[in-house]
Amino acid sequence: MPEFLDHLPEGTAADLADTLDRLAGFGVALARRIARGGLDEALDTAQGSNADGDTQKALDVIADDMARAALDGGAVRYLASEEQEEVVTLGAGTLALVIDPLDGSSNIETNVSVGTIFGVYPAADTPEASVLRPSRELLAAGYVIYGPQCCLILRVGEGGVLKYVLDPETGRFRSLGEIAAIPTESSEYAINASNYRHWPAPIRAYIDDRVAGTEGPLGHDFNMRWIASLVAEAHRVLTRGGIFLYPGDSRKGYAQGRLRLVYECGPIGHLIEGAGGRASDGTLPIRDRQPRSLHARTPFVFGSANKVARVATYHDLPESEVSALFGSRGLFRS
Template sequence: MTTTLADWLAAQTVDPKLASVVATMAAASAEIAAVLRLAPIEGHTGLAGHTNVQGEAQKALDVISNDIVLNHIRENVEISILVSEELDEAVHLENQGDFMVATDPLDGSSNLDVNVTVGTIFSVLDARKGLLQQGKDQLAAGYAAYGPATSLVLTFGASVVVFTLDGAGQFVLTLDTVAVAEASGEYAINTARERFWDAATKGYVAENVAGETGSAGKRYNMRWVGSMVADIHRILMRGGIFMYPLDSETTGKGGRLRLLYEANPMAMIVEAAGGKSTTGREGILELVPTGIHQRVPVILGSAEEVARVEGWYAKG
């Protein structure tokens, strides 16, 4: 029997208002998926001609995706705050409910013009607790991966499930239990940045490159898409580790990826599936945010691999 997202949410022992927030982000993701399918035909490609608050050049589809999310959120009276990568400030919606959504509406948009998997990442929090909350306070997290199929990955904290968008525009449950493999022979890191790496990152990667002849004692493959959603989705499905560590070029910014709407939701998902997450020196979900666009180092995935990286950082 087919289980739709609506069926699954109705069966969960969570606040129906919280479930409605997840349903809203799913509906936004389905609309974004439809827009992406036709983007080259409709001419929605290339740069939008301006930059976001991070100083990054916005693609036309970054702006379109952000507008889609905002429009859906405005229609759900349970959501009163939106924090988005594409907006300088948080959007406060008057006379609405108790939930806040933090989102990267279109992760990996630099890959759009070459038809590589991109995604939407989101985190759901209690708006009454303010904008700057620790990752462990998240009520739900998820992402949509727009690839050969559109996958919607969700967690309320205890487990992780996967839905797939069908031809009628409904999300259908396709994997009711996701478990990140404890050990793996794959790692994802941008090796073009090696000259900026710290000693811990260099040591861990060198062990992997050494394969069977090194202290790790097994062969590794390196995978790097350049779209966080694509790399994390692969790790959820077959194990591995994703690394965007602090390095000499990103130290001044605190890291590369954003805490509230990239690191925290992905860490919640990976940990709910049995993996681990860290900055190298502390747990991502324990970090106390200092700003809505704060950047942090991100290392997450198979528990055994993350522990190895932590061991390298513990050396000094």
């Protein structure tokens, strides 16, 4: 019986079940560590840079070390982490794990929900072949969100998306069963509007139609959300529907956005599709993307299936036509 999860889908292979339970145990331990925020202030706020050059807090490194410790002696042979420059070999196991140990750590001091994102593949002959593959080949994917509730969201294989809630009394994740499908209708969208001037024309046109509200072609008002924590954004979309957009833009270093394909977008896309939604790079399914490097970035759009499909429709127009066609604000009405 798993130690930290009270239920897994019937037929889950023993090596995968053990790995998922170890990840749940890591989530329990990290939830406790995050809850101590402020008690170890100097440790929590110290900063450096990770392997990809992004700002890294001491807690990012602590989370990475905790994840490796939790996996020690288990079935994971190769580990690909945001905090490591290359894929790490842990042992002679059968699986490969991709992980962002602590996504959104820059929000820690503001008490905004942060999370852990992970995906599990079968191990291949080499470290690179094990993790540089389309996320449609994932055996399982999920995230832990550390917020008012500590939840584990998990999809095993091509099954439904399961929700677990951490019971602080027992230190175990209790299953609440399969979540409902992502709602089709929602008036929420999430994007960092401060970058509007840098976006490609199709994204500007898509957002313009929503900003226009009742006076625009869609005929009703929308609410914009932006948390700057990918796990929190995904959790809201899974719960309430809507759409999240992080496009590439014209700034130096942002042509492919800033989110990582291997250990952020791939696993989140796996979950979103499992709940009936869609995830893309703006035009093509994110789960079909072939990563070229461990820290490869990609534009990322996910949410209610009809809304993600609509973004792709905006991209189908030649850029020279976008301004003229959308100037009338009447091309698309759904």
